[in-house]
Amino acid sequence: MTVDPRSAAAFGPAADAYERSRPSYPPEAVARLAQRLGVGPRSTVVDLAAGTGKLTRVLHALPGTVIAVEPSAGMRAMLARVLPDVEVRDGTAESLPVPDGSLDAVFVGEAFHWFRMTPAGREIARALRPGGGLALLWNRDEWRPEETGPWLEELRAFLRGRQPTGPRYPGLHGGWREPLAALDVFTEFERDDAVHVHELDGRGFVALTSSWSWVANLPSDQRRELLERVHAVVGDGPLRLRFRTEMHWAFRR
Secondary structure (H helix, E strand, O other): OOOOHHHHHHHOHHHHHHHHHOOOOOHHHHHHHHHHOOOOOOOEEEEEOOOOOHHHHHHHOOOOEEEEEOOOHHHHHHHHHHOOOOEEEOOEOOEOOOOOOOEEEEEEEOOHHHOOHHHHHHHHHHHEEEEEEEEEEEEEEOOOHHHHOOHHHHHHHHHOOOOOOOOOOHHHHOOOHHHHHHHOOEOOOEEEEEEEEEEEOHHHHHHHHHHOHHHHOOOHHHHHHHHHHHHHHHOOOOEEEEEEEEEEEEEEO
């Protein structure tokens, strides 16, 4: 089921921007990952910090039962509309609404860097059965001027100096490894990558930009000015954006 963007705004600007613009995950790669984690028809898995269900819908197409856990009411409402057959629960990484040892796998797409990693790791381990899997996924942009056209360099030049510098989210690029390893409850993480293409138009790219956390946190006047300039640079035409999905997984000891 798709959501009409004209009605999506009823769920809040963040949910609207995510649903309209964020890339999904390559189904074949996620299926391989689920197989590596031993997910089967009798498995129960959680998509943690599920947002509007970008990863949930890929997991829902695989064998097993998927529970989406998301703290934002607007995101949960959008997810429930997009995927009415999926159970959606209010919860966080540090307080999962599931019994001890009840899960066969936990998937986290584009979110683990937001968590308080040590308590989140303990809570995920509590919820997993021994041998259950934890999978962390991130979509990394691999945009190339020869593929996108000249607007990319112009956009990068415009954003340079406006985007905050420094590691605002230490876990975004591997900083999660040490806190999880220190818990000594997971095996060593393995990794696989998959490249895919995300198609959207210029307005969709503006929505994608608005969903970036540093843009969303700008004062409203600055945010509006920035997004108007992004739209002017990118235009309205169709875009094909290359992403590389990083997939990291380990097992509960």
